[in-house]
Amino acid sequence: MNELHYRALHGLIRAGHRVTDEVSIRLKVLGATEPQYNVLRILNGAKGKPLSVQEISERMVQRSSNVTRIIDKLVAQNRVVRQECPENRRKMDIVITKVGQAYLKKLDKVVVAYHQEFDGRLDTAEYEQLVTLLNKLFTDESTEDC
Amino acid sequence: MNELHYRALHGLIRAGHRVTDEVSIRLKVLGATEPQYNVLRILNGAKGKPLSVQEISERMVQRSSNVTRIIDKLVAQNRVVRQECPENRRKMDIVITKVGQAYLKKLDKVVVAYHQEFDGRLDTAEYEQLVTLLNKLFTDESTEDC
């Protein structure tokens, strides 16, 4: 019983780390880290709407208190812009740039290529099953991007 | 199609990180990090047989080149012993101590308690399904502990 729990949860941990590691290796070739990729995706998913540091943090897979410094890097690379939010000067308006979008496209390409390695390992019904099971396990979806 | 892949893999990443994060929080209360816990579990699983740094590395969930420094910490805490392997003086024989085993028991307790939070979220058949799907996705099991 509990052994089964353990196998399932441990399997999830290993699977998650493994996918992250593999993705990181591929992103690094293009000069990006996984958190940077994550932030760019989140901003791109906002469709031009500026997001605050907090909003980005909430959508990140890895809880990290240092979104500020990730943004610092992206700003230095002209991939996002950061400016004070006019309505609330405590907040920052962060937006992906054209340069950032073009870069993200390149990053997405290598990630999609990695995903394609999984073609055929499960059939469509099984992939749906997996998604369903994950949703059931983690009902409160505190982090959502795209 | 590809969207489904993405949802499944991204779900795995989030689930894995989430479980790791939650476990880390609980371990930290007892003064341990997740990698330290991992090493202790691996050594305990070896049933007294000394393992080399390399053997431990291979069994870790997170690829990390710094098992040496994790061992440093555990040695300082008297939870493992490290001595030169007599057969091959390049290698190190690393073994968990009684102190380490007792400590590991305490760590396991909080991890098990966390696992129990998942009771009822899936039924037995579903847990088995999940394990099966994960095994199908990652056929080559390069990392195995316990």
Add this chain to the structure above:
DNA sequence: TTCTTATATTTGTATATACAATAGTTGTAG
């Protein structure tokens, strides 16, 4: 207004991690 509390981000600092370089050991070819 002024005081207090809450919110949002940044920064300081200690620790952790990745990666390359190093040092010591073993195996093997000449």
Add this chain to the structure above:
DNA sequence: CTACAACTATTGTATATACAAATATAAGAA
């Protein structure tokens, strides 16, 4: 035996991360 390549663990160093403290703004109460 010597020279050279392969293997194992450690260390140096730059970067990343976690967490607490600091800074700045906003909102509400006296």
